[in-house]
Amino acid sequence: MDKFDVVIVGAGHGGASAAIALRQAGLTGSILVVGREPELPYERPPLSKEYFSGEKEFERIGIRPAAFWEERQVEFRTCIEVTAINAADQTATLSDGTTIGFGDMIWAAGGDPRKLSCPGQSLPESTLFAPAPMSMQCWLNCLMSIKWW
Numbered sequence: 001m002d003k004f005d006v007v008i009v010g011a012g013h014g015g016a017s018a019a020i021a022l023r024q025a026g027l028t029g030s031i032l033v034v035g036r037e038p039e040l041p042y043e044r045p046p047l048s049k050e051y052f053s054g055e056k057e058f059e060r061i062g063i064r065p066a067a068f069w070e071e072r073q074v075e076f077r078t079c080i081e082v083t084a085i086n087a088a089d090q091t092a093t094l095s096d097g098t099t100i101g102f103g104d105m106i107w108a109a110g111g112d113p114r115k116l117s118c119p120g121q122s123l124p125e126s127t128l129f130a131p132a133p134m135s136m137q138c139w140l141n142c143l144m145s146i147k148w149w
């Protein structure tokens with residue numbers, strides 16, 4: 001079983017900032033960030049602005065470039081979810097069935113949007129606004145197809 005000094009759950013802004021802060025504070029131990037999105041941490045605000053207007057490449061909205069994480073030995077496991085935590089023996093189960101050990105854990109998993117529970121929720125124009133770029137594209141396509149009058 002792999003064991004890390006710190007496991008951060010969530011590779012969003014919160015998780016990335018926690019990893020940066022730990023290294024800035026002088027932590028030399030191992031850090032693993034587990035994220036269910038495929039990408040390394042990226043800024044959400046420019047997604048709906050500069051990225052979709054074509055002003056910025058996706059690589060330019062990363063919170064830090066890939067080399068930054070490598071240099072600071074912050075390890076990532078993406079496309080994977082923490083599905084269970086056993087606080088007593090300091091282990092976490094991942095969605096691929098593996099178990100990892102941790103010294104400390106930081107929970108930076110953000111939040112999921114609540115689904116609408118009103119009439120119209122199943123219309124094709126009604127969709128969850130998930131942040132990943134491909135989901136964003138679907139969302140924008142839906143938005144543009146809505147008749148506002």
Ligand SMILES: Cc1cc2nc3c(=O)[nH]c(=O)nc-3n(C[C@H](O)[C@H](O)[C@H](O)COP(=O)(O)OP(=O)(O)OC[C@H]3O[C@@H](n4cnc5c(N)ncnc54)[C@H](O)[C@@H]3O)c2cc1C
Pocket residue numbers: 009010011012013014015034035036037044045046047048080081082083108109110111130131
């Ligand atoms: C398009 C867009 C534009 C925005 N613009 C602005 C803005 O202009 N100003 C502003 O203040 N805010 C803005 N926000 C909101 C802001 O980006 C969020 O408040 C911020 O991203 C929250 O960061 P977070 O790390 O706490 O959570 P999140 O960004 O939600 O990151 C949490 C991550 O954890 C992952 N995760 C969850 N559970 C698990 C698990 N069990 N195992 C592994 N991974 C898990 C999630 O998939 C997610 O990637 C915007 C958001 C979006 C989507």
